[in-house]
Amino acid sequence: MTTLALTPARILRSEWHKLWTVRSTWIMLTAATVFTIGVGIAISASYEQDRGEVSGVDPVQFLLFGTQFSQIILAVVAVLSIAGEYGTGMVRSTMVAVPRRLPVLWSKAGVVTAVVFTATLATFLVTFTAGQLFLDGTDKELSLTDPGVLGTLVGSTAGLTSLALIGLGLGALLRSVPGGITAFIGGVTVLPEVLRMFPYDVMDSAAKYFPGRAAEGLMTLHDSSDYAATGPALLALTLWTTAILGTAGLLLKRRDV
Amino acid sequence: MRVTVIPGYYTLHLISRRRPTPPAPARPTIEDMITASELTKRYGGKPAKYAVSDLTFTVRPGTVTGFLGPNGAGKSTTMRMILGLDAPTRGTATVGNHAYADHPAPLHEVGALLEARSVHPGRTAHHHLVALALTHGIPRSRVDHVLDLTGLTDVAGRRVKGFSLGMGQRLGIAAALLGDPATVILDEPVNGLDPEGVLWIRNLLKSLAAEGRTVFVSSHLMSEMAVTAEHLIIIGRGRLLADTTVDTFVRESGAGTIKVVTPEAGLLTQLLAAPPVDVTSSTPGILEISGTDAEHIGRTAAAHGIPLFELTPHAASLEEAFMDLTRDSLEYAAHLEPA
Ligand SMILES: Nc1ncnc2c1ncn2[C@@H]1O[C@H](COP(=O)(O)OP(=O)(O)O)[C@@H](O)[C@H]1O
Ligand SMILES: [Mg+2]
Numbered sequence: 001m002t003t004l005a006l007t008p009a010r011i012l013r014s015e016w017h018k019l020w021t022v023r024s025t026w027i028m029l030t031a032a033t034v035f036t037i038g039v040g041i042a043i044s045a046s047y048e049q050d051r052g053e054v055s056g057v058d059p060v061q062f063l064l065f066g067t068q069f070s071q072i073i074l075a076v077v078a079v080l081s082i083a084g085e086y087g088t089g090m091v092r093s094t095m096v097a098v099p100r101r102l103p104v105l106w107s108k109a110g111v112v113t114a115v116v117f118t119a120t121l122a123t124f125l126v127t128f129t130a131g132q133l134f135l136d137g138t139d140k141e142l143s144l145t146d147p148g149v150l151g152t153l154v155g156s157t158a159g160l161t162s163l164a165l166i167g168l169g170l171g172a173l174l175r176s177v178p179g180g181i182t183a184f185i186g187g188v189t190v191l192p193e194v195l196r197m198f199p200y201d202v203m204d205s206a207a208k209y210f211p212g213r214a215a216e217g218l219m220t221l222h223d224s225s226d227y228a229a230t231g232p233a234l235l236a237l238t239l240w241t242t243a244i245l246g247t248a249g250l251l252l253k254r255r256d257v
Numbered sequence: 258m259r260v261t262v263i264p265g266y267y268t269l270h271l272i273s274r275r276r277p278t279p280p281a282p283a284r285p286t287i288e289d290m291i292t293a294s295e296l297t298k299r300y301g302g303k304p305a306k307y308a309v310s311d312l313t314f315t316v317r318p319g320t321v322t323g324f325l326g327p328n329g330a331g332k333s334t335t336m337r338m339i340l341g342l343d344a345p346t347r348g349t350a351t352v353g354n355h356a357y358a359d360h361p362a363p364l365h366e367v368g369a370l371l372e373a374r375s376v377h378p379g380r381t382a383h384h385h386l387v388a389l390a391l392t393h394g395i396p397r398s399r400v401d402h403v404l405d406l407t408g409l410t411d412v413a414g415r416r417v418k419g420f421s422l423g424m425g426q427r428l429g430i431a432a433a434l435l436g437d438p439a440t441v442i443l444d445e446p447v448n449g450l451d452p453e454g455v456l457w458i459r460n461l462l463k464s465l466a467a468e469g470r471t472v473f474v475s476s477h478l479m480s481e482m483a484v485t486a487e488h489l490i491i492i493g494r495g496r497l498l499a500d501t502t503v504d505t506f507v508r509e510s511g512a513g514t515i516k517v518v519t520p521e522a523g524l525l526t527q528l529l530a531a532p533p534v535d536v537t538s539s540t541p542g543i544l545e546i547s548g549t550d551a552e553h554i555g556r557t558a559a560a561h562g563i564p565l566f567e568l569t570p571h572a573a574s575l576e577e578a579f580m581d582l583t584r585d586s587l588e589y590a591a592h593l594e595p596a
Contacts, residue, residue: 004362004365004437006361006362006392006393007394011392018388021380021388023379085377088374089373089374089376090377090380092342096342096363096364096375097363098392099363100358256343257337257343
């Protein structure tokens with residue numbers, strides 16, 4: 001005989017089920033994966049060391065160039081997982097089933113973390129391995145076992161996962177799919193670039209700790225003055241994610257569904 | 258005229274059922290009651306608007322309680338507050354003496370059909386119900402059972418996008434019954450249903466109440482409530498207008514005339530015409546009877562072998578009484594409340 005009761009594990013399973021039972025999840029994850037791998041292979045295959053413009057680019061960041069776009073797709077998956085419920089009205093069913101509400105947000109965060117982290121890490125490993133097939137003998141030749149390479153790939157994955165969680169938080173705050181996506185693109189990818197256009201060093205430094213730039217910096221194998229160092233970048237991303245999800249949780253609890 | 262309820266036909270005893278199976282109405286217990294106490298909801302904007310004002314009532318188990326009021330009266334808002342979707346500006350709403358959110362298994366406590374769409378159209382009916390079931394550890398067999406109960410088994414694998422209004426409504430009811438709830442709250446459940454569906458809902462509600470559950474169902478149609486509910490909570494502009502039984506409402510509103518067509522009009526008049534029953538006739542063979550109910554007339558006629566060709570309570574005049582009551586909320590409020 002089953003004891004009917006809400007438990008965190010059950011709510012998590014429900015959110016897992018919900019994520020995989022809408023087509024958009026499959027389509028977007030496939031698109032993000034294929035795009036990252038495809039772009040990685042394409043630019044590696046056409047890479048000529050002496051052509052100039054890309055030779056200064058960090059070798060890992062170079063391979064993961066496709067994430068410029070894939071990170072948005074992954075964030076959209078996260079935005080959809082919550083804002084999609086507001087758009088369709090599903091959120092009312094969800095909140096009647098889980099009237100304390102917060103476990104829903106935490107479960108969605110858990111599911112997004114697990115899915116985006118796993119899919120991204122696998123994608124990065126494939127992209128790296130496939131791309132390297134074309135880079136033998138160039139300045140971008142690397143092996144997974146070279147110092148720092150695996151760490152950079154895992155760090156990059158963590159960065160993209162944080163960005164997706166920020167997407168989740170924005171979706172929860174704005175309760176609208178277009179709103180969440182716009183806020184994500186504007187806040188995460190456009191805003192830091194705007195900040196850098198000001199002629200003040202302090203703004204340029206601050207921009208390094210904005211989510212998009214921090215995540216970008218995590219993709220570099222070698223330290224560069226363009227980006228924050230790995231530790232501070234991870235810390236900044238964690239703080240951003242916590243702050244945005246925390247605010248979303250606070251409002252979720254307060255506002256009428 | 259009463260609709261026949263087949264006892265146990267809709268009985269939902271699958272999971273740990275704590276209510277007994279017999280269809281005899283259980284004695285009201287505080288445990289399964291819905292109570293609203295000075296419930297008030299103000300929506301911001303200019304000017305601020307009170308959707309619900311100082312609403313106090315209780316809904317008891319074992320009977321169907323109709324929540325009646327014209328569009329915009331505040332029925333949906335009240336139900337959303339009971340379910341914790343909207344926070345009251347003032348006052349409290351409880352189910353079984355606790356706020357809805359404080360129950361360890363909310364879906365087992367209350368099953369709800371909301372007025373607004375509450376489904377992701379891209380998900381199949383089956384997956385929608387499984388997603389809700391998973392939160393509480395409700396077994397898959399129960400999902401299949403409620404799909405069967407609502408006649409959705411054949412379309413369970415289809416995405417909700419393609420559902421008609423009636424199918425969507427049935428899915429909402431399937432979701433409401435999923436947790437085998439002690440209390441059922443349905444907001445305008447017959448909306449969008451064809452006559453067959455309306456009848457189905459009516460029977461379902463009665464059988465749920467007969468199993469001892471608390472059944473709270475809203476409608477803006479008096480005629481619908483008159484045949485479905487036993488108890489009535491009537492609101493207008495967010496305020497309580499009447500908390501009464503259908504019978505009392507019918508009697509006090511003077512709307513309880515019943516048309517009877519019989520070849521034995523004279524004999525039936527003799528048998529029935531004694532205070533408070535009043536029998537009039539303007540056409541031979543047709544009686545207008547007030548002060549009693551169709552059941553009493555039917556039984557009396559049957560006991561004396563009098564054939565009845567027609568036995569019709571006047572729903573239209575009932576609707577008029579309801580409109581009179583709600584037309585100007587405050588003026589009539591004192592008149593009809595409490596029963
Ligand atoms: N979210 C809201 N914001 C502002 N006003 C609202 C909101 N929801 C409902 N109302 C208003 O509150 C009143 C009661 O609405 P509702 O509860 O839906 O009535 P009913 O269900 O009885 O038709 C209506 O006048 C409606 O316009
Ligand atoms: Mg309504």
